[in-house]
Each structure stands twice: as C-alpha cells, then as structure tokens.
Amino acid sequence: MKFFIWGFCVLFISTNAVAGVDKVYYPYVHEGELEIESRAVHKFDDEDKHKIRLGVGYGVNSFWFVEGYVIGEQETGESFDISDVEIESKFQFTEQGQYWLDVGLLIELEKSMDGDVWEIKGGPLFQKQIKDWVITTNFLVEKKFGSDISTRGVELLGAAQLKYRLSPGLEPALEYYGDEETHSIGLAMLGKTRWGSTPVKWELGGYAGLNDDTPDFTLRWLMEWEFY
Amino acid sequence: MKYLIFMIFISFSGLVAAELPIYELSIKDHRFQPDTIEIPAGTKVKLLVKNLDATPEEFESHELNREKIIPGNSEVKIFIGPLDPGEYGFFGEFNEATAQGKIIVK
Numbered sequence: 424m425k426f427f428i429w430g431f432c433v434l435f436i437s438t439n440a441v442a443g444v445d446k447v448y449y450p451y452v453h454e455g456e457l458e459i460e461s462r463a464v465h466k467f468d469d470e471d472k473h474k475i476r477l478g479v480g481y482g483v484n485s486f487w488f489v490e491g492y493v494i495g496e497q498e499t500g501e502s503f504d505i506s507d508v509e510i511e512s513k514f515q516f517t518e519q520g521q522y523w524l525d526v527g528l529l530i531e532l533e534k535s536m537d538g539d540v541w542e543i544k545g546g547p548l549f550q551k552q553i554k555d556w557v558i559t560t561n562f563l564v565e566k567k568f569g570s571d572i573s574t575r576g577v578e579l580l581g582a583a584q585l586k587y588r589l590s591p592g593l594e595p596a597l598e599y600y601g602d603e604e605t606h607s608i609g610l611a612m613l614g615k616t617r618w619g620s621t622p623v624k625w626e627l628g629g630y631a632g633l634n635d636d637t638p639d640f641t642l643r644w645l646m647e648w649e650f651y
Numbered sequence: 652m653k654y655l656i657f658m659i660f661i662s663f664s665g666l667v668a669a670e671l672p673i674y675e676l677s678i679k680d681h682r683f684q685p686d687t688i689e690i691p692a693g694t695k696v697k698l699l700v701k702n703l704d705a706t707p708e709e710f711e712s713h714e715l716n717r718e719k720i721i722p723g724n725s726e727v728k729i730f731i732g733p734l735d736p737g738e739y740g741f742f743g744e745f746n747e748a749t750a751q752g753k754i755i756v757k
Binding site for chain 1: 695709
C-alpha cells in the first residue's frame with residue numbers, strides 16, 4: 424500500500440497539475456490485434472464540452488502498436504465538428520512481469536483541422552502489479568508547433584490508475600489526470616465482455632475537478648472491439 | 652543520464668531473468684499440452700509457450716493477469732509469479748471450449 428501512496432504522490436508533485444481526463448495507457452502491445460476504439464470525454468461546468476474519438480489500431484508486432492484517430496468536439500451552443508486527426512504509436516519494452524516494473528512508451532502526433540496547429544506528445548508508461556492491485560502511470564510531455572499556435576512551450580501531463588482486479592468482468596479503479604492547469608480525480612469501472620464472439624473492453628469513469636481551472640465534473644467512457 | 656541508468660538496470664535485470672526456472676507448454680489442435688503445470692510457490696518462472704497450430708491463439712488468465720498473443724507456428728515467453736499456493740486457471744481465448752489449463756502452485 425505504501426507503494427501506491429508513493430506513486431500517487433510522485434505523480435502529483437512531478438506534474439504539478441493534471442492533463443485533461445482521457446485514458447490511462449498500459450505498456451502492452453498485442454501482436455496481430457486489430458482494434459476498433461471509441462472513447463469520449465464529457466466535461467460539465469459553466470459551459471459543457473464533449474470530445475469523442477474514433478480509432479482503428481493494429482499490433483504490427485509484439486513491440487509496436489499503431490492507431491489512427493478522428494477526433495470530434497462539441498461545446499455549449501456550438502455544433503459538433505471534426506476538430507483533429509491523430510496518429511499514435513505505443514511500444515512495449517518489457518514482457519509483463521519480466522522485471523520489477525513493466526515499461527512502455529507512447530508517442531502521439533495530432534493535427535488540428537482548424538489551421539496550422541500540430542501537437543506532439545510522448546512519454547513513458549509504467550505498470551506494477553502487487554497481488555490483486557495494479558498501479559499504472561503515464562508521464563507525458565506535450566509540445567505544440569505550427570504557424571497558428573497560440574501558446575508555445577512544453578507542457579507536462581500525467582495520469583495514474585490504481586486498479587483492483589476483482590473479476591474479469593469488473594475491475595474498479597481510482598484514477599487521477601493532470602496537466603499544468605487542471606487536476607481531476609475519480610472512480611472508474613473497467614471490464615471485458617463479449618459482443619458475439621468479439622472481445623470488447625469497456626471503461627466508464629466519473630471525475631471531480633480539484634481546482635477552479637478544472638471542470639466541476641467529467642465523465643469518460645471507452646469501448647474497444649478486438650479482432651484477430 | 653537517468654535513461655542510461657534505467658537501461659543498465661534493465662540489462663542487469665535481464666541477466667537475473669535468464670536464470671528463471673523454465674516450463675514448456677505447447678498448443679496443438681487448440682489444446683494446451685500439458686494442461687496442468689506445477690510450479691513452486693514464491694518463485695517467478697518463465698513459460699515457453701509454443702503454438703504448433705497454424706492459427707494464432709491468445710493465452711489468457713485473469714487469475715495470472717496475463718494476456719498474450721501467440722501467432723501460429725510461433726513461440727512466446729510469459730513470465731508469471733511469484734505466486735501464493737493455489738490453482739490458477741488459464742485458457743486460449745480463440746478456442747476457449749478446448750484450450751483450457753491450470754497452474755498449480757505448491
């Protein structure tokens with residue numbers, strides 16, 4: 424338990440804020456897996472904001488998984504628009520349980536549909552299992568570039584998840600997301616089921632904002648269909 | 652520098668991992684052979700899983716927290732443990748009706 428508390432404290436200190444609520448990435452890659460993913464984040468505050476992603480990914484080999492996304496957004500009083508496209512690569516450096524810590528790497532490149540705005544994001548993914556508890560952390564660095572960007576510089580992002588392996592169909596988790604301005608913490612339910620013969624992973628979480636810069640409440644959900 | 656230190660740590664850890672007890676497991680006709688493996692409690696072990704079928708299989712176990720694709724006619728390493736005494740089931744996700752097995756930890 425000390426390890427979990429330590430992990431969460433390190434994340435809070437090192438990021439000095441939270442990235443927006445999104446998804447906690449695991450440092451594993453499944454060779455030959457074709458994945459169709461749909462996930463969304465709904466932020467509820469004075470003005471609501473909804474962001475949905477549709478992605479298709481493929482496990483090229485046991486080391487590299489690549490996924491492309493189309494991202495759409497809708498804010499209060501505005502119509503739903505396709506806002507960005509993204510390409511993402513995940514690399515698995517260690518076999519699960521091979522060493523004391525499982526390690527991976529995430530790299531994302533995002534292009535706004537509105538002007539010359541690009542964003543590159545990347546960083547290490549860590550996971551550690553202790554009995555029926557699993558802690559996962561994502562430490563990411565984000566940099567925007569292009570002629571139409573409004574802010575320059577590098578931003579630190581982070582996410583952490585403490586999961587209890589209750590059953591294959593239901594695993595409760597405590598999650599934290601942060602960046603240099605926002606912090607959110609909340610509970611998520613994770614599980615795996617079948618849609619016919621197709622394995623489907625699902626996640627559902629609700630998060631409270633920890634400061635004035637963070638939406639009061641954020642809801643996120645995810646569904647992944649896996650094909651081989 | 653931190654990255655270098657980390658990679659050195661991983662390299663040394665690899666030497667330790669190379670000395671782990673190894674247990675071999677095959678998949679043939681969508682069944683695990685043997686379907687039961689006995690390993691010592693409190694010890695990390697390496698499973699060498701050979702898929703002798705032409706089609707892929709996924710070694711899956713919630714009890715062991717493992718999910719690993721084994722392409723057809725290929726071999727993968729799966730690290731498990733250290734575990735408490737007991738029985739830990741696993742199955743092949745693509746042929747669950749026949750591909751069933753368990754690890755007995757004593």
